[in-house]
Amino acid sequence: xxxxxxxxxxxxxxxxxxxxxxxxxxxxxxxxxxxxxxxxxxxxxxxxxxxxxxxxxxxxxxxxxxxxxxxxxxxxxxxxxxxxxxxxxxxxxxxxxxxxxxxxxxxxxxxxxxxxxxxxxxxxxxxxxxxxxxxxxxxxxxxxxxxxxxxxxxxxxxxxxxxxxxxxxxxxxxxxxxxxxxxxxxxxxxxxxxxxxxxxxxxxxxxxxxxxxxxxxxxxxxxxxxxxxxxxxxxxxxxxxxxxxxxxxxxxxxxxxxxxxxxxxxxxxxxxxxxxxxxxxxxxxxxxxxxxxxxxxxxxxxxxxxxx
Ligand SMILES: NC(=O)c1ccc[n+]([C@@H]2O[C@H](COP(=O)([O-])OP(=O)(O)OC[C@H]3O[C@@H](n4cnc5c(N)ncnc54)[C@H](O)[C@@H]3O)[C@@H](O)[C@H]2O)c1
Numbered sequence: 001x002x003x004x005x006x007x008x009x010x011x012x013x014x015x016x017x018x019x020x021x022x023x024x025x026x027x028x029x030x031x032x033x034x035x036x037x038x039x040x041x042x043x044x045x046x047x048x049x050x051x052x053x054x055x056x057x058x059x060x061x062x063x064x065x066x067x068x069x070x071x072x073x074x075x076x077x078x079x080x081x082x083x084x085x086x087x088x089x090x091x092x093x094x095x096x097x098x099x100x101x102x103x104x105x106x107x108x109x110x111x112x113x114x115x116x117x118x119x120x121x122x123x124x125x126x127x128x129x130x131x132x133x134x135x136x137x138x139x140x141x142x143x144x145x146x147x148x149x150x151x152x153x154x155x156x157x158x159x160x161x162x163x164x165x166x167x168x169x170x171x172x173x174x175x176x177x178x179x180x181x182x183x184x185x186x187x188x189x190x191x192x193x194x195x196x197x198x199x200x201x202x203x204x205x206x207x208x209x210x211x212x213x214x215x216x217x218x219x220x221x222x223x224x225x226x227x228x229x230x231x232x233x234x235x236x237x238x239x240x241x242x243x244x245x246x247x248x249x250x251x252x253x254x255x256x257x258x259x260x261x262x263x264x265x266x267x268x269x270x271x272x273x274x275x276x277x278x279x280x281x282x283x284x285x286x287x288x289x290x291x292x293x294x295x296x297x298x299x300x301x302x303x304x305x306x307x308x
Contacts (some may be wrong), residue, residue: 001090001139001277005030008089010080010130012067012122013096015042017201018145020049021269022093027054029273034080034089036065037096038210059084067096067122068114068131077129088136091276094123094171098207101154101163102230111211112163116130118210119167124174131189140189142178143278146171147245148197148289152296157306158229179281192281197288199268200261205254216251224250235260262288 001007009026013019014035020042027050035050037038037043047062054060061083065076081087097119123144134140149155150172153165175193182189207213216224224247231237236256237249248258250274263286275283284290296303 001141001279003029004277005089005210005274008032008034008084009091009093010084010089011035011093011095012065012125012126012215013037014046014062015039016206017203018196018268018272019095020046020096021265022272025269025273026052026091027051027058027060032054032059032060032084033103034061034076034084035153036067036076036121037064038066040064049129056104059264066118067094067126068117070121072131073122073125073248077133083269087114087133088140089130089133090137090139091143092126092130092134092143093143093145093272094126095143096122096208097145097147097167097203099164099203100207100211100213103160104162105160107163113131114206114211115163116167119164120170123171127174127178131182131186134189135186140186140257142175142189142191143194143196143276143283144171144175144191145196145270146175148195148284148292150193150195152292152303154304155230156233159233169284175281187215190279191277191280192283194272194283194285195289195293196268197263197284197286197290198257198261200258200264201256201284202254204257208219216247219247219250221231227253262286 004026009031011019011023011033014023023033023046026033041063047060051060063076063079064074067073098115101107102103147168149165150168155161172193175191178191221243224243225302227250231249237246266283269284284293
């Protein structure tokens with residue numbers, strides 16, 4: 001696919017971060033986009049932003065949809081077909097995702113399953129709903145967002161990361177398994193898997209809101225203590241910080257995650273779109289992702305002995 005101009009793309013999780021940037025950049029390149037999000041306000045803002053930067057004839061629509069609910073995904077698909085007066089789509093970016101339920105042992109089963117449902121079943125339901133529409137096009141690409149946690153199931157020492165990593169491994173496995181399936185059964189459609197490293201987005205804040213995690217001010221000292229390892233690991237507090245310092249740092253964690261990233265959402269979306277255009281199927285985003293991939297491949301047995 002040499003150009004996105006004149007094509008129609010579907011983007012999930014378009015209300016923020018990389019999803020918003022994918023919508024904006026696709027539209028700026030003359031690609032019509034149907035974007036969904038859980039959040040009606042942010043998807044509407046993305047739609048206005050992208051439409052304002054799009055050339056004439058390019059249409060951007062925003063839809064409210066929970067990708068973890070198959071009935072909502074099917075409704076989203078039907079809205080896309082109707083509002084874009086089409087019977088096919090050319091690109092599907094399954095980008096929506098959240099982080100949560102780090103521990104299988106102590107975190108709630110409800111939070112674990114909600115995180116997994118968004119991060120894996122969301123990708124699966126979108127493939128079920130939209131792959132037939134990619135097959136109906138003359139040339140289609142399914143782009144599934146995994147993570148470096150799709151090949152390394154960790155955030156580092158002392159920080160369990162189970163629900164997200166399990167889902168992201170599943171997204172990577174599903175996408176890789178589709179390569180040969182599509183080659184045989186729909187050779188004009190291909191699949192790509194995106195594995196970003198640390199990208200500057202509001203995913204920490206958005207995930208907490210979506211999971212209904214209480215604000216830091218409502219947390220007990222014990223709950224605040226539970227976050228010490230990850231806060232220290234990301235340099236958000238010094239070793240030996242008091243509980244109060246830890247609490248304050250946790251309140252700033254979402255902004256810190258966004259502001260200390262080596263790559264912005266706009267740069268990440270640019271990389272993803274460039275690689276999709278080139279025909280890559282394995283898209284590592286950021287030097288940190290490339291470095292981690294090399295280390296894990298070189299010494300898989302040592303992957304959890306800790307790398308950094
Ligand atoms: N930011 C990173 O460092 C990073 C690294 C690796 C992978 N990723 C992955 O990249 C993707 C985009 O993340 P981001 O960092 O741009 O996050 P983000 O929070 O900025 O954007 C994600 C969007 O998805 C939406 N969303 C969440 N659950 C949804 C659902 N059930 N249905 C529809 N929309 C939903 C959110 O409302 C949000 O607008 C995610 O899959 C994430 O796991 C992010």
